[in-house]
Amino acid sequence: WKGDPQLRYCQAILREFAKKANAEFMFPFMEPVDYVALNIPDYPKLIKNPMDLGTVKQKLEEDEYENAAQFEADVRLILWNCFKFNPAGTPVHLMGRRMETLFNTKWAE
Numbered sequence: 001w002k003g004d005p006q007l008r009y010c011q012a013i014l015r016e017f018a019k020k021a022n023a024e025f026m027f028p029f030m031e032p033v034d035y036v037a038l039n040i041p042d043y044p045k046l047i048k049n050p051m052d053l054g055t056v057k058q059k060l061e062e063d064e065y066e067n068a069a070q071f072e073a074d075v076r077l078i079l080w081n082c083f084k085f086n087p088a089g090t091p092v093h094l095m096g097r098r099m100e101t102l103f104n105t106k107w108a109e
């Protein structure tokens with residue numbers, strides 16, 4: 001991925017997501033949803049394709065993305081899962097909206 005400027009930009013976006021200044025709304029998406037710890041046993045019934053930014057970072061570093069579109073699809077999967085499970089207006093849904101806005105802004109650059 002180091003050769004592909006688009007994938008290099010994906011890494012810059014992950015660094016932006018990981019900034020302490022963004023942690024207040026990024027934390028639910030940084031690691032896989034631990035539905036046991038969070039006491040949401042229905043999660044795996046509802047969300048068939050879990051995704052999180054830790055997994056995205058690992059896939060990028062292990063060259064699993066052929067192009068930036070595949071990276072974008074995984075980031076949007078994180079958001080769709082969030083909006084599907086967390087109803088509109090709930091704290092985590094609102095955090096997802098803030099992540100979505102940040103991503104759309106950086107992705108459009």
Ligand SMILES: Cc1ccc(Nc2c(-c3ccc(O)cc3)nc3c(C)cccn23)cc1
Nearest residue numbers: 027028029033038039040081082085086092
């Ligand atoms: C009872 C209840 C209700 C909602 C939640 N959501 C939630 C999620 C979450 C993230 C992405 C996602 O696709 C689904 C859920 N992550 C969290 C965290 C880190 C702390 C607290 C709540 N969290 C947890 C428990």
